[in-house]
Amino acid sequence: MYDLPQPDAYRDERLLMVEQQLRARGIRDERVLDAMARAPRHEFVPQEHRGEAYEDHPIAIGEGQTISQPFVVAAMLEALALRPEDVALEVGTGSGYETAVLAELVGTVYSIERIASLAERATAVLERLGYSNVTVVHGDGSQGLAEAAPFDAIVVSAAAPQVPRPLMDQLRDGGRLVIPVGSGFAQNLQLVRKIGGAATTMYLDGVRFVPLIGREGFREGEWIG
Numbered sequence: 001m002y003d004l005p006q007p008d009a010y011r012d013e014r015l016l017m018v019e020q021q022l023r024a025r026g027i028r029d030e031r032v033l034d035a036m037a038r039a040p041r042h043e044f045v046p047q048e049h050r051g052e053a054y055e056d057h058p059i060a061i062g063e064g065q066t067i068s069q070p071f072v073v074a075a076m077l078e079a080l081a082l083r084p085e086d087v088a089l090e091v092g093t094g095s096g097y098e099t100a101v102l103a104e105l106v107g108t109v110y111s112i113e114r115i116a117s118l119a120e121r122a123t124a125v126l127e128r129l130g131y132s133n134v135t136v137v138h139g140d141g142s143q144g145l146a147e148a149a150p151f152d153a154i155v156v157s158a159a160a161p162q163v164p165r166p167l168m169d170q171l172r173d174g175g176r177l178v179i180p181v182g183s184g185f186a187q188n189l190q191l192v193r194k195i196g197g198a199a200t201t202m203y204l205d206g207v208r209f210v211p212l213i214g215r216e217g218f219r220e221g222e223w224i225g
């Protein structure tokens with residue numbers, strides 16, 4: 001059913017996660033389901049939390065940050081309607097897990113993380129696992145990554161006060177952006193499509209993310225929640 005690599009100790013748990021947490025809750029994109037059946041989430045989780053890697057919740061990864069709940073990752077990537085030839089940008093690498101799922105789905109992935117130690121750790125894990133179509137950059141992703149633009153798809157994994165203008169500018173015409181917008185108290189996941197230079201926005205769901213800290217995001221210390 002799924003196009004799986006070599007079996008590992010967590011394979012059965014991973015397939016259960018895909019069936020019970022994703023497919024049963026309405027994720028329909030077979031490419032996303034397949035990618036999440038392949039990507040070894042346990043490799044991106046700190047050793048002491050490995051046993052929880054396929055459970056239905058976010059997990060602490062250090063530096064006050066989290067690896068997102070599997071369903072949220074699936075819902076964001078499904079909304080982007082990704083194609084194998086796409087060039088994608090991820091803002092907020094975190095553990096590198098969503099980066100790996102993206103790398104299963106598109107041709108080229110850029111991912112940017114503001115905390116150097118997380119960017120370094122994610123780079124090391126992704127390299128060890130052989131994800132060769134990924135470039136992880138340390139920097140402020142609220143400003144996008146102009147040197148690699150334009151992007152067919154952008155996923156932001158931290159909550160912004162509004163859609164950052166540079167991200168819209170770096171989106172190719174026909175491109176899609178998924179981003180949680182709001183505060184520490186209430187956030188809405190938005191899907192923005194750029195068509196003929198204009199943006200159309202669809203509101204997807206209520207979510208809860210850590211803040212996007214940066215020039216086009218929140219200031220450090222400004223976040224309450």
Ligand code: SAM
Nearest residue numbers: 067092094095097098113114141142212213214
């Ligand atoms: N998708 C990630 C994963 O699979 O592990 C989880 C991302 S975590 C919820 C959000 C990440 O966004 C954190 O690692 C945080 O440091 C990062 N972040 C916050 N503001 C940022 C910014 N301006 N630029 C880049 N990364 C940022």
